[in-house]
Amino acid sequence: MTxxxxxxxxxxxxxxAVLLLTALAAAILWSTISTARHKLATAADLTALSAAQSLANPAATDASTTASGATTFDITGARTASDLPGPDLSTSSSSALDRTIPCAIAARIAALQKVDLVACHPTPTSVTIQVALDLRLPFTHPTLTTTARAGPL
Structure with missing residues (x-):
């Protein structure tokens, strides 16, 4: 050696060492985002299928309504029908109640899956939902969103 x-x-x-640490950080970031995307897609599918099930089986959703006609969901005391966007269930007609139930179920399932329900669009034959997930990464906080659609089973 001179x-x-x-x-x-x-x-x-x-x-x-710097090159290896950079590659490791990139691999961890990629795997975190990939895992979150898969979790979000699964949660969206489950949420849409659960909401669509209420279209196929309206008798099952009638059990979740109270005597006053208001729908209540007790999942850790966080969600009730009054917390959900849309018409007031206690004064709405039967058709509005039938339209609101899939979205209430979608909100409940999304909360259980720890994702945010962004949009819910029920039709007589299907339900389209959009869910979002906020990622907590060291330098940024991106929001991932996805859409799922399901019809009655």
Whole structure:
């Protein structure tokens, strides 16, 4: 080794360590986002299927209504029909109640899956929902969204 090459092994080792740490950070970031996307897609599918099931089986959803006609859901005391967007269930007609029940079920299932229900669009034959998930990454907080549609089973 000549006099000019002294310390070059230290610099090469340092460069290799920085390169490996950068590759490791990129792999962790990619796997975090990929896992979150799969979780979000699964939650969206489950939410849409649960809401569509209420279209196919209206008798099952009647059991969740109270004597006053208001729909209540007790999942850790967080959601009730009054918390959901849309018409007031206690004064609405039967058709509005039937339209609101799939969205109330979708909100309940989305909350159980720890995702946010962004939109719910029921039709007589299907339910389209959109859910979102906020990622908590070190330098940024992106929001992932996805849409799912399901018809009655």
């Amino acid at each position: 006099r000019n090459e002294k310390g070059s092994a230290t610099l090469h080792s340092l460069f290799a």
